[in-house]
Amino acid sequence: xxxxxxxxxxxxxxxxxxxxxxxxxxxxxxxxxxxxxxxxxxxxxxxxxxxxxxxxxxxxxxxxxxxxxxxxxxxxxxxxxxxxxxxxxxxxxxxxxxxxxxxxxxxxxxxxxxxxxxxxxxxxxxxxxxxxxxxxxxxxxxxxxxxxxxxxxxxxxxxxxxxxxxxxxxxxxxxxxxxxxxxxxxxxxxxxxxxxxxxxxxxxxxxxxxxxxxxxxxxxxxxxxxxxxxxxxxxxxxxxxxxxxxxxxxxxxxxxxxxxxxxxxxxxxxxxxxxxxxxxxxxxxxxxxxxxxxxxxxxxxxxxxxxxxx
Ligand code: NAP
Numbered sequence: 417x418x419x420x421x422x423x424x425x426x427x428x429x430x431x432x433x434x435x436x437x438x439x440x441x442x443x444x445x446x447x448x449x450x451x452x453x454x455x456x457x458x459x460x461x462x463x464x465x466x467x468x469x470x471x472x473x474x475x476x477x478x479x480x481x482x483x484x485x486x487x488x489x490x491x492x493x494x495x496x497x498x499x500x501x502x503x504x505x506x507x508x509x510x511x512x513x514x515x516x517x518x519x520x521x522x523x524x525x526x527x528x529x530x531x532x533x534x535x536x537x538x539x540x541x542x543x544x545x546x547x548x549x550x551x552x553x554x555x556x557x558x559x560x561x562x563x564x565x566x567x568x569x570x571x572x573x574x575x576x577x578x579x580x581x582x583x584x585x586x587x588x589x590x591x592x593x594x595x596x597x598x599x600x601x602x603x604x605x606x607x608x609x610x611x612x613x614x615x616x617x618x619x620x621x622x623x624x625x626x627x628x629x630x631x632x633x634x635x636x637x638x639x640x641x642x643x644x645x646x647x648x649x650x651x652x653x654x655x656x657x658x659x660x661x662x663x664x665x666x667x668x669x670x671x672x673x674x675x676x677x678x679x680x681x682x683x684x685x686x687x688x689x690x691x692x693x694x695x696x697x698x699x700x701x702x703x704x705x706x707x708x709x710x711x712x713x714x715x716x717x718x719x720x721x722x723x724x725x726x
Contacts, residue, residue, distance in 0.1 A: 420581045421510075422447040425482035427475045427497055428489035429453040429462045432514045432540060434552025436486065437467040439585040442554040452478035453549070454489075461549045476504045484581070487513035487525065492654040495524035502528035510534045510574050516601065516651070518565045518594035520658035534574035537565045539597065540587060541605075547648040555586065559707065562587035565594040602662035606655055607670060610663065612644035613652075640715075 424446040426433040433451065440446040451468040452475045453459050459471040472478040479485045479501045487494055494515060505511065511529060515521040518537050529535040542560035544551065562582045566575055582589050592600070619630050619638065634642065656663060680688040704711045 418444070419447050420445050420577060420584065421482075421484040423482045423484070424449050425478045425485045426451040426468065427478060427485065427487050427501070428493075429458050429467060429471075429549045430488065431543060431547050431551045431556075433486065433488035434462070434467050434549045435542075435554065435556035436488070436514075436552075436585065437462075438552055438554035439557060440581075441466075443584055445581055445584050446484075450478050450482065458549050465550065467549060467552075475501050479504050479506075479509075481506055483509050484578075485509060485511045487511070487515070487521075490648075490650045490654045491515045491517050491521055491524075491658050492650075494521050495528075498525040498528035502530060505530060505533045507532045508534075510536060510578055512536050512538045512564075512578060514538060514540055516605070516655050517659040518597045522565070522594055534571050535567075536570060536575060536578050537594065538578070538582070539563045539565075539601075540582075542587070543647075545643055545647045547651070557582075558586035560587050562589050563597055564589060564591050565597050566591060598659050599662045599665070602659055602666045606659055606663050607666045609644055609647065609652060610656065610667070611670070612641040615641045616645040 424440065426437060426449065429437075429451050430453075437449050437451075440449060448469050449467070450470045450472065451459070451462050452472050453462065456473075459473070462468045462471050475497050483506065485501065485505065487497055489497055494513060501511075511525070511533060512535075513521050513525065515537070516539060518539060522535075522537055525537075526535055540557055540560065540562045542556050542562075544556075562585075564575070564578065564582075579589050615638070622630075630638065677689070677692065679685075680692075703709050709715070
């Protein structure tokens with residue numbers, strides 16, 4: 417493939433940035449990849465395993481001369497990073513991000529983007545429960561959605577160039593309004609994560625079930641909750657703090673449905689439970705038909721982990 421950006425600066429060198437670095441290198445999409453992360457340890461690992469050609473102690477140094485800058489830090493860290501790099505961005509450069517929430521990131525970053533620099537927010541809907549510079553792999557984005565939320569007046573050429581990169585890294589690209597993105601993600605990712613965190617917390621507090629029983633019989637569904645509930649605490653804290661309205665809206669609806677099912681169980685209303693579970697089964701079939709998961713038993717588990725949307 418051909419080089420799409422001459423110099424890519426990755427700010428934050430965790431799961432998503434390292435997967436991007438591997439994917440760009442595997443396909444020759446970047447002339448040079450440079451990076452910055454908060455800790456000297458992460459920066460050293462990024463050099464050691466060849467994620468970056470060069471690393472810098474500050475984000476401001478890393479973005480100098482870059483034609484693509486990707487903000488791959490937790491959502492809560494975006495504002496300070498944007499303020500730091502703003503004055504150092506090259507004219508004509510594109511700045512994107514990979515944050516799991518879009519409206520809050522746009523509010524935090526946009527004010528620091530100078531005239532002549534294109535800000536195109538994005539969100540790869542792919543992840544694992546692992547984090548850090550060693551957790552990335554080149555195929556993370558294969559056949560997964562990467563949502564871009566450009567403003568109405570975004571430069572078309574800059575948008576198409578970023579779209580080309582995302583495509584070349586293996587992902588499918590779609591554009592979306594930021595508010596709609598945040599609502600959709602509250603349904604498909606954020607609230608399910610909160611429910612998983614809660615369920616694992618419930619098991620932890622349940623005195624009647626000994627720890628060994630919870631672990632021994634965890635393959636009956638609980639295991640998948642524990643995998644999701646082991647996701648990075650910083651990232652998920654920031655997601656809930658910054659996508660508050662949409663998550664509270666969906667949680668309210670969730671609580672209402674839960675009460676309906678709770679009542680059906682209490683009243684012994686088998687028909688209602690059966691109809692409900694029949695509808696949800698159809699949704700699962702739709703996901704498999706859309707190629708977003710496997711129909712293999714136990715989710716086609718072959719190793720200790722599999723990827724998920726995030
Ligand atoms: P990660 O593996 O935890 O890595 C985060 C990186 O950001 C680390 O390199 C960390 O540096 C760096 N960092 C944190 N605060 C910083 C600061 N103030 N200044 C400079 N560097 C800083 O995170 P990730 O999973 O790649 O997530 C990154 C972004 O992608 C988040 O916004 C998240 O919402 C989004 N996202 C995540 C997933 C997922 O499943 N993980 C999926 C889609 C989108 P140190 O290592 O030195 O601490």
